[in-house]
Amino acid sequence: MGYPVILHLRGRRAVVVGGGKVAARKIHGLLEAGAEIVMIAPEAEPELQALAAGGMIVWKKKRFDPDDLAEAFLVIAATNDRKVNEAVTQAAAPGQLVNVVDDPERCDFHVPAVVRRGPLTIAVSTGGASPAVARRIRRELEEKYGEEYRLYLEFLQRARGIVLREVEDAEGRKRLFQALAADSFRQRGRWDEELAQLLANEKERNGERGKEQ
Numbered sequence: 001m002g003y004p005v006i007l008h009l010r011g012r013r014a015v016v017v018g019g020g021k022v023a024a025r026k027i028h029g030l031l032e033a034g035a036e037i038v039m040i041a042p043e044a045e046p047e048l049q050a051l052a053a054g055g056m057i058v059w060k061k062k063r064f065d066p067d068d069l070a071e072a073f074l075v076i077a078a079t080n081d082r083k084v085n086e087a088v089t090q091a092a093a094p095g096q097l098v099n100v101v102d103d104p105e106r107c108d109f110h111v112p113a114v115v116r117r118g119p120l121t122i123a124v125s126t127g128g129a130s131p132a133v134a135r136r137i138r139r140e141l142e143e144k145y146g147e148e149y150r151l152y153l154e155f156l157q158r159a160r161g162i163v164l165r166e167v168e169d170a171e172g173r174k175r176l177f178q179a180l181a182a183d184s185f186r187q188r189g190r191w192d193e194e195l196a197q198l199l200a201n202e203k204e205r206n207g208e209r210g211k212e213q
């Protein structure tokens with residue numbers, strides 16, 4: 001069983017070998033994560049050509065050779081030629097994370113199906129058993145956790161900073177974080193107003209405790 005992680009790729013180089021439909025899907029995910037993408041392929045899908053023309057990715061218009069992996073943190077072998085994909089895995093140095101789109105067994109990692117809502121990431125993997133089921137479950141989760149979760153999570157991110165700054169006592173923080181995480185809180189939609197009230201309640205509680213001592 002794999003170990004799920006969220007990789008921070010900002011400023012790190014990802015080399016994608018291949019420029020077809022599967023490479024395009026992987027490149028979109030890597031772009032969202034802020035990776036520096038180098039694509040190696042003699043031909044590429046129009047959307048990838050456009051990304052290269054716009055400076056969003058670097059396109060080396062050529063066939064793969066092992067030198068292409070220099071300085072890569074992460075490598076995706078996404079050509080339609082099994083032999084080339086295998087050559088990519090052979091060329092990778094120990095420590096480079098390699099994904100091979102037609103060989104789950106040789107992958108250091110699989111790419112899950114993903115729902116993103118601002119800071120919220122929901123990832124679904126079947127470990128290669130059925131990517132189509134991963135896609136179906138991803139779609140179901142997209143319905144359940146709609147766009148409204150983006151604003152809510154952005155609010156929570158801000159609120160977290162405020163609570164950590166203003167509430168010193170660990171129990172109080174826990175009480176507040178649980179209140180903010182409740183679905184009833186989210187649904188009422190008066191987030192800033194209720195946060196201010198909750199913070200005031202905590203201050204009052206502390207004041208009273210201060211008086212007791």
Ligand SMILES: C[C@@]1(CC(=O)O)C2=NC(=C\c3[nH]c(c(CCC(=O)O)c3CC(=O)O)Cc3[nH]c(c(CC(=O)O)c3CCC(=O)O)/C=C3\N/C(=C\2)[C@@H](CCC(=O)O)[C@]3(C)CC(=O)O)/[C@H]1CCC(=O)O
Pocket residue numbers: 025026029099100101102103104107109110111112113114124125126127128129130131132133134135138
């Ligand atoms: C989740 C997703 C992420 C992404 O790619 O971004 C992803 N595949 C997706 C879709 C998809 N892939 C395929 C179909 C056609 C239906 C079918 O075959 O079932 C569909 C469905 C479609 O396109 O609708 C075919 C396929 N996929 C792999 C093989 C090779 C093999 O199994 O040997 C073949 C056969 C190729 C052939 O025909 O020869 C291998 C892998 N695909 C993975 C990920 C990794 C395991 C993830 C997991 O199991 O959870 C793994 C192991 C490696 C990797 O790529 O990381 C993305 C959904 C994104 C979304 O919609 O949200």
Ligand SMILES: NC(=O)c1ccc[n+]([C@@H]2O[C@H](COP(=O)([O-])OP(=O)(O)OC[C@H]3O[C@@H](n4cnc5c(N)ncnc54)[C@H](O)[C@@H]3O)[C@@H](O)[C@H]2O)c1
Pocket residue numbers: 017018019020021022023040041042043044045062063064078079080081084100101102131
């Ligand atoms: N993992 C997945 O999610 C998934 C899903 C569907 C298919 N697949 C597999 O992925 C493979 C690729 O699918 P696709 O639809 O993107 O194929 P595609 O035919 O659209 O694209 C293949 C790409 O590989 C490039 N290429 C070929 N030889 C190369 C070389 N020597 N060096 C560099 N680039 C080279 C081509 O120029 C092209 O850009 C399929 O053969 C299939 O086995 C994987």
